[in-house]
Amino acid sequence: MASERVRALTRALAVAALAASAAHAQIALKSPSWSELSDHDRQVLAPLASDWNNLGAQRKAKWLGLAKRYPGLAPDQQQRIQGQMREWSRLTPDQRNAARERYKSLKSLPPDQKNAMRQKWQEYQSLPPDKRRELSARPPARAPGAFSRVPPPAPRAPGQ
């Protein structure tokens, strides 16, 4: 009798778990085509229109989640996101992961250094192309992905 009950319970559990996982898989693997997207999603994700149908289910889910949060962002942030969407999408997975790691290390910097980074980037852009090429050719001295701390500014001469 007890063994019958154990068997019945095992079967019921297996069937229930199978049904639950099948339902979950249906949700997790949903991969809508561009024409199936809502007007709002199509408008936000417009830079990805030509690549959308080639994206995997996981990446589509990520972009759709991002589109949902898009209206809550400031207009300049919305503009930056749309401006970089296609370029980001066309990076290799390794490049995206490297950029994410560097972004995380940037977030850990003190606020003043974090805010100064945009200006530093512009200064770097104004370097002669040969110099930038030479810097790029050097091996990374620290762990890849780590945004180094910006050295403190040189002491100014008195009176300046």
Added chain:
Amino acid sequence: MNHREAEFARKIARHLDHAAADIRPGTLYRLKQARAAAMANLVPASSATGELAAADGGSVSDGPSYFRSAAVRWLGVALLVAVAGFGYQQWRSMQQVYEFEDLDLHLLASDLPIDAYLDRGFQNWLRNGFER
């Protein structure tokens, strides 16, 4: 059972038959009720064999029903393990989607362009104190 034992059994049966004739109607009724209850609770032969086999730990003579029930049990366990593994994988995958969604949203909305995160020259330049 040898000859003497068989003879002894026959004698007992004769005495019982003789005594049964003298049983009072009330006692007879209760005996009938008890027999009917026992018959109603009788476990089918195949199931009884399986339970006995399972109870004594199993052996070569356990019969096909034991193997069938054990196979079903192991199949159930294997199915549960497979489903749990698959579910965990799906859950991890969804977690990664949420993590990337949050990270990418902030990265793309940040002041720095994507190139700044990927340019090794920029990283080296920052590290070396903005050499010119």
